Amino acid sequence: MTTDVRTGRRKAVVPGRTPLRAGPVSAVWRPRTLLIPLLTLAVLLLGVLVNCGRGDIDIPVGDVARALLGMGDETNRSVVTELRLPRSVTGALVGAALGLAGAVVQGLARNPLASPDVLGITAGSGVGAVTVIVFGGAYGGVGGSLGDIGIPAAAMAGGLVAALLVYLLAVRRGLTGFRVLLVGVGVNAILTSVLSWLLLKADIVDAGRALLWLNGSLNGASWDTAQPVLWVLVVLLPVALLLSFPFGALVFDEDTARGLGVRMTATRVALLFTAVLLTAAATASAGPVAFVALACPQLAVRLLRTGTPPLLASALVGAAVTVWADVLGRTAFGAVELPVGILTAALGAPYLLYLLIRSGRARTS
Amino acid sequence: MATERTRKRRTATAALTGLLALAVLLSIALGAEPLTPGQVWHGLWHASGSEGDVIVRSLRLPRTVTALVAGVALGAAGALMQGHTRNPIADPVVLGISAGAGMGVVASLFLIGVSSLYGYVWFGFLGAALAGTLVYAVGALTRGGATPVTLALAGAAAHALFTAVTAGMVLFDRQALETYRFWTVGSVAGQPLELTAKALPFVLAGLVLAALNTPGLNALSLGEDVARMLGVRIGPTRAVGMAAVTLLTGTAVAMCGPIGFVGLVGTHVARYFSGPDYRWIVAQAALIGAALMLLADTLGRLVARPGELQVGIMLALIGAPVFIQLVRRREAVRI
Numbered sequence: 001m002t003t004d005v006r007t008g009r010r011k012a013v014v015p016g017r018t019p020l021r022a023g024p025v026s027a028v029w030r031p032r033t034l035l036i037p038l039l040t041l042a043v044l045l046l047g048v049l050v051n052c053g054r055g056d057i058d059i060p061v062g063d064v065a066r067a068l069l070g071m072g073d074e075t076n077r078s079v080v081t082e083l084r085l086p087r088s089v090t091g092a093l094v095g096a097a098l099g100l101a102g103a104v105v106q107g108l109a110r111n112p113l114a115s116p117d118v119l120g121i122t123a124g125s126g127v128g129a130v131t132v133i134v135f136g137g138a139y140g141g142v143g144g145s146l147g148d149i150g151i152p153a154a155a156m157a158g159g160l161v162a163a164l165l166v167y168l169l170a171v172r173r174g175l176t177g178f179r180v181l182l183v184g185v186g187v188n189a190i191l192t193s194v195l196s197w198l199l200l201k202a203d204i205v206d207a208g209r210a211l212l213w214l215n216g217s218l219n220g221a222s223w224d225t226a227q228p229v230l231w232v233l234v235v236l237l238p239v240a241l242l243l244s245f246p247f248g249a250l251v252f253d254e255d256t257a258r259g260l261g262v263r264m265t266a267t268r269v270a271l272l273f274t275a276v277l278l279t280a281a282a283t284a285s286a287g288p289v290a291f292v293a294l295a296c297p298q299l300a301v302r303l304l305r306t307g308t309p310p311l312l313a314s315a316l317v318g319a320a321v322t323v324w325a326d327v328l329g330r331t332a333f334g335a336v337e338l339p340v341g342i343l344t345a346a347l348g349a350p351y352l353l354y355l356l357i358r359s360g361r362a363r364t365s
Numbered sequence: 366m367a368t369e370r371t372r373k374r375r376t377a378t379a380a381l382t383g384l385l386a387l388a389v390l391l392s393i394a395l396g397a398e399p400l401t402p403g404q405v406w407h408g409l410w411h412a413s414g415s416e417g418d419v420i421v422r423s424l425r426l427p428r429t430v431t432a433l434v435a436g437v438a439l440g441a442a443g444a445l446m447q448g449h450t451r452n453p454i455a456d457p458v459v460l461g462i463s464a465g466a467g468m469g470v471v472a473s474l475f476l477i478g479v480s481s482l483y484g485y486v487w488f489g490f491l492g493a494a495l496a497g498t499l500v501y502a503v504g505a506l507t508r509g510g511a512t513p514v515t516l517a518l519a520g521a522a523a524h525a526l527f528t529a530v531t532a533g534m535v536l537f538d539r540q541a542l543e544t545y546r547f548w549t550v551g552s553v554a555g556q557p558l559e560l561t562a563k564a565l566p567f568v569l570a571g572l573v574l575a576a577l578n579t580p581g582l583n584a585l586s587l588g589e590d591v592a593r594m595l596g597v598r599i600g601p602t603r604a605v606g607m608a609a610v611t612l613l614t615g616t617a618v619a620m621c622g623p624i625g626f627v628g629l630v631g632t633h634v635a636r637y638f639s640g641p642d643y644r645w646i647v648a649q650a651a652l653i654g655a656a657l658m659l660l661a662d663t664l665g666r667l668v669a670r671p672g673e674l675q676v677g678i679m680l681a682l683i684g685a686p687v688f689i690q691l692v693r694r695r696e697a698v699r700i
Contacts, residue, residue: 113518117525169689179692182454185517186689189458189625193681196550197674207546208539215532290525338533345529352522353499356515357506 033310036303040316047323048088052080054330090221091326091340092319093229094282095292099318100233101278102293103300103309104240108271109180110308112301112355115294116279119184120162122293123191125283128158130195130210134202152228152284159280162187163272216289216341218326225285232281233315236274240311243271289341291348292318298355374645377638381652385433388659392429393421396666397673424554431553431561432658432676435617436627438568440654441575442613443628444635444647448582449606450504453633453691454513457493457614458625461523465496466618467549468527475534475541486567489615496523497607513692551624551677553662564616571612575647578605582643624677626684627654633691657683 018029046061052068053059059067059076066072067080102115116122132154166187170180195214199207212219246262258264279293296318297309303317304310322340325347329338394405400417407413408421439457446455446462457463469492473479479488503519531549535541581602584592589599617624631653632646639645658676661683665674 113514118518118521169693181514182517182692183689185459185521186685186692188521189681189688190685193550193625193678193685196546197678199546200550200675208536208542211532211542211546212536215529215536290529336537339536342529342533342536345525349522349526349529353503353519356503356519356522 095318095322097282099296103297103314120187124162125159128154155284156280217339290345436655436658439627440631444650456629460520463623464527466493574609
């Protein structure tokens with residue numbers, strides 16, 4: 001209960017909790033809200049260090065840390081910062097964007113199972129990007145401005161179209177119904193078959209590249225692929241934080257939220273748009289990294305013990321999970337480096353099944 | 366004396382058989398290369414080696430037979446699944462069972478190096494059974510039972526899991542990737558008749574099991590308690606149904622890749638004709654499934670001449686909208 005009663009004399013308090021007040025805004029001090037994100041950040045940094053140490057020449061974690069701080073061996077420094085850091089940074093940014101998008105969608109739909117992957121938004125981005133890869137590229141490489149602008153723009157357009165389609169088909173009495181999930185499954189099926197058709201049309205080199213991309217890979221990551229996600233995150237994180245302010249009211253049903261002064265349609269459309277942009281940006285740089293957007297907000301909810309997915313913490317958890325999944329994919333299978341998306345799918349799918357069993361309150365409409 | 370309803374069901378079944386026969390004819394008569402009916406007729410009976418004969422005998426006839434067998438299998442499997450899960454959205458692809466079978470087939474092809482259908486079809490069964498058990502277990506463990514939403518999401522999760530594992534196996538082997546990307550779309554083209562003949566016993570066994578299963582299924586659709594009271598042994602009935610679904614789906618996937626929505630659409634059309642009786646639903650769904658496969662395949666050959674749209678893509682484009690409409694309109698009630 002964080003309450004601000006401007007008109008009343010008495011200020012609301014939560015028994016046993018220290019209140020934090022600043023002007024019209026107040027909150028309750030919970031140590032977890034600070035500790036867990038800090039801990040996640042530490043796990044993320046450790047993951048980046050370990051990931052940067054992996055490669056043709058293994059560098060110990062301590063040396064990686066020294067190289068990142070600008071000390072130590074000259075060769076180590078250039079290898080770490082120029083060759084290996086982009087991969088980890090891209091992974092962290094992509095994970096953060098997906099975690100944030102998932103938190104926004106789940107908070108909006110008040111549904112732990114809603115996420116850009118289930119709703120077909122990720123598949124839509126995939127269709128957009130693969131179209132450019134297959135029809136615009138020459139021998140597996142999409143070069144120049146087409147690669148830099150074309151793939152992200154196409155991914156974004158594809159994601160928006162998919163989201164619009166699901167929204168138009170499903171929204172009758174709000175996004176909250178479970179119908180939207182089933183419509184998402186249907187739209188996903190159509191888009192997936194379009195994807196496999198695109199893979200068939202492609203030259204075998206393109207197909208290999210597209211399939212690698214489709215499974216969410218950080219192999220080709222460079223500072224250039226990290227940049228778009230970074231900018232999108234920098235712009236949209238504050239937007240999402242501001243817009244998601246009414247999430248507290250959305251905990252109740254729609255009528256109550258409207259009664260409490262939340263402009264439902266405008267808020268929903270703006271937030272959904274934000275989530276789509278985040279997903280598309282992440283998908284454009286690393287391909288659809290499966291289930292991060294679904295699982296990480298739920299992990300964050302359980303760690304922080306909040307009611308709705310906490311946005312910042314979800315983003316941090318997303319980043320940490322993605323980087324560690326990448327570490328796992330590169331180390332666990334010997335010489336074979338599996339794309340990060342295969343790892344997150346293999347880990348995230350059982351987690352989704354677990355959530356399904358746990359939630360049990362899946363209603364029928 | 367047959368009741369009014371039985372007469373209607375018989376008429377519908379006869380009409381569907383007629384539709385299937387028409388679909389077979391169309392599938393043989395139409396294609397990328399326009400042939401006159403005379404050429405087609407000649408090709409069916411004489412192997413003179415002329416272009417028309419070769420097209421009919423070595424291209425159109427095999428794929429027609431494959432589509433027919435796979436369609437019957439998928440249609441019957443879909444009807445059984447909908448009956449056992451009491452769920453209007455059950456379908457081999459939606460529930461991830463095709464993906465499981467696919468994983469089994471790909472694993473045996475690329476990891477163990479099995480190359481004969483008799484070898485890899487067993488791995489297909491294994492994968493299908495694994496996926497079926499997984500999804501069914503999630504449904505059973507969920508409080509309140511398996512609602513359409515739970516099943517669809519469990520299926521989506523299983524699908525994602527098995528597809529990811531499959532992709533991990535083929536990603537770094539160019540030869541495997543080349544085969545995989547054609548197989549994963551779902552196509553009936555290029556399948557020699559001998560291979561279909563080898564798959565036929567499995568489909569027939571599955572159909573026999575399905576037929577044996579339908580009376581029990583009818584009792585089960587009244588609820589487990591009532592079924593038990595009527596003298597149905599729940600465990601064996603479920604097991605036979607599961608075995609039939611595994612045989613039918615596994616064989617169809619091993620033959621022509623994961624093809625979705627045949628069972629879904631087929632069962633709903635059959636339900637429209639036969640009401641709640643699964644003895645009729647399963648039979649009619651098999652007929653409709655085969656007709657649907659053949660028509661979709663023929664249409665796929667015609668819309669993208671001189672190339673073709675694979676039957677798996679055609680069916681997703683036809684079936685997924687039906688699925689969405691079903692979810693929207695009927696609010697996905699339990700059967």
